[in-house]
Amino acid sequence: MAHWIEASPRGVYVRPADAWIDPSVPVDRALVTHGHADHARGGHSQVWATPETLAIMALRYGTEVGTSVAYGETISLGGVDATWVPAGHVLGSAQILLEHAGERIVVTGDYKRRADPTCAPFEPIPCDIFITEATFGLPVFRHPPIEQEIDKLLGALHASPDRCVLVGAYALGKAQRVIAEVRARGHHDPIYIHGAMERMCDLYRDFGIDLGELHSATAASADQLRGKIVVSPPSALNDRWSRRLPDPITAMASGWMRVRQRARQKNVELPLVISDHADWDELTATIREVAPSETWVTHGREEGLVHWCETHQMKARALALVGYEDEDEG
């Protein structure tokens, strides 16, 4: 089946189109699912992606341009029809549906099934080959409802009015989602953000996502930050940058926070299990829903998901693609 597509450690190669999906090295033609650096690398000659993803890439790599493809729009490359369909992962994230020789193949990129006010929801597409991620492909990973986690955050904030809650959140996607969900829970105080995420938040706003009142954390005094939420990239949590904050309660928003030792290793006091990836139940439910005749697993805990497919009489294989997992992203 599907002799026109192959997996190599560098990415998924679509032979008739001579194009790669999310390649990890510079190539001639790249079809990009979403803007995270491990999927959207710089240096390709030609790029096809959603307008949001292209904007994110331009922000990161400077003047890079590509061909913008809206959700639902189909392009044809060497006899392969490619359609970008929402993946629900971050702003502009897409699955890529490839149709050729009567076969349908879906490459999910990263995805989740939970509602997210900052991006379009995942749309399941029935297909022959389903090429999925498996970041949380073990049954220990079950993300709780986000409302519960946001309430934990707000609870800690209100319990310690002299401190601030410093939330480590990936600068693209997670940070904006946490802010939007905090707003949705009725918290409208200014939120202070690390310099490294200012431009990304501006970009989200340019695409119409309301994040409420944001200020630069770097410019604020310790007194101004008391009783406030501060959002920074995970790398800044235990960094010199955070030392000037007023006795911060260190929180981290990530699916990895479900595992105690992971949280402790990162010195996190308030673990928030908030993920932009599908959890175990979502991964398995999605495979059932799209009912492919074959599932290929790109990255993550591949062996767990492949084993599940096999025990449910579904064909599956692990592709073991490299370079797709960013510890902090989760």
Add this chain to the structure above:
Amino acid sequence: MRAFSQLLDGLVYTRSRNAKLALIAAYMREAPDPDCGWALAALTGDLNIPAVKASAIRAIVEERVDPVLFAMSRDYVGDLAETVSLLWPKRIDQPAEIDDGSLTLSAVIDRLMKLGRAEAPGVLGEMLDHLDSSGRFALLKLATGGLRVGISARLAKTGFAQAFGIDVDQVEEVWHALSAPYGELFAWGQGGEKPDPRGTPFFRPFMLAHPLEDGEVDLADYAAEWKWDGIRVQIVGTGEQVRLYSRAGDDITATFPDVADACAGIHAVLDGELLVQGEAQGTAEHGGAAASFNALQQRLGRKTVSAKMLSEYPAFVRLYDILLDGDEDLRELGWSDRRTRLEAFATRLDPSRFDVSAVIDAADFAALGDIRLGSRDAAIEGVMLKRRDSPYVAGRRTGLWYKWKRDPLTVDCVMMYAQRGHGKRSSFYSDYTLGCWTGDPAAGGELLPVAKAYSGFTDEELKWLDSFVRNHTLNRFGPVREVEKTLVMEIAFDSVHDSRRHKSGVAMRFPRIARIRRDKPAEEADLIETLRAMIS
């Protein structure tokens, strides 16, 4: 259960000592009786629930979860209780994230205490169905013993003391006379009388020594004694009953009836070293010889002792100190005054079972150093230095008692197997089995395990060792990984003995990793023969 599981979560994630104390104190004040007492016992490590084995937990999980996915999850998460708490699929119609409040901590403990081994899995499964993942974690930790939430017994008692405005040393004083769920203790906290344990034998915390690193002490202020390689023992006699307690406060009276019978009827609390009669360590010159630790080990851990054991390995106690003489508490006195009282008291004891640890006669610290070096031939571990005017205080206090061990022996071993650690090391391969060669490896010599070591490295080194193990795994046997036999580690140890239990025929005392020798080829690690030559 929810309040308790939230307390545990809080303790896991809270970094500052004061914040941990505040969490414990708040729980102790707010939890209903007797939940608060059971929680205190769990936190101090004084709760023993016998029935549930890790194998029972694995069995109930594998009934509900694919065993392969469970094994993968376990390998990923590291800790069994945590893995199960995260992936438990409830059989009742209720979201996994909800603790329905039907189980109280006391009801859980009550049920677990009475549980037979056969019914344990069923009961545990039912309980897990009513809890959220934090509650499941707390339950499984309680059931298998050892919460490992990173707090000491002392901190838990301090939290209790803080909750009710009591001095923690007062709590320590009566602690071992009480038992969970500590009704008298909480009654005292709430304004009642302080518990009075006179008349019942109970353990008092030992006074312990710091290692003497590089410093020097003035022998005008410090007395020196030999450091004997046995186990510390506390003899508590009320006039009617007598008990022997180990360093951790465990009652070992039944294991040493020869010693207990020899001091029946005494009314005192004595501190000493439990040893077996023999010649391996020390001589008359050191105040009397004793058998090796290995000989004592034949007697340890037995619930009943045969007459043959008693005659082959007769035990005795070398006395160090006296805490109470009758009802008179001597702990506030200086060491010299207690020593005088001890010598007087000891004249009443059977000299074949009790002697008083000799004080070393040395002109000054340098002379003591020479005497200490000479003691290696007599297979003595080192010397103890005790401040002459110091009271007997629980725990390790700077400046009062020092242990000055002779320098450790070292040997180069090869890493053979690795296993995950516990607690905060559960995601790291931090416990290593190390081997030495049976002969020249070029001539067909093989590695045989000679020691297990899990300390002596820095956090950075641990990370490196962990990735070495992961990248050089040959085989997996459950939690154990066999690694490529390429990494040499220099192991320091206090002594080495004959051992019939080990294939190599030798066993080390206190092995720890002194250095990772990435520079050294495995073929150049030491021979078992070299180790045998160091047997004391």
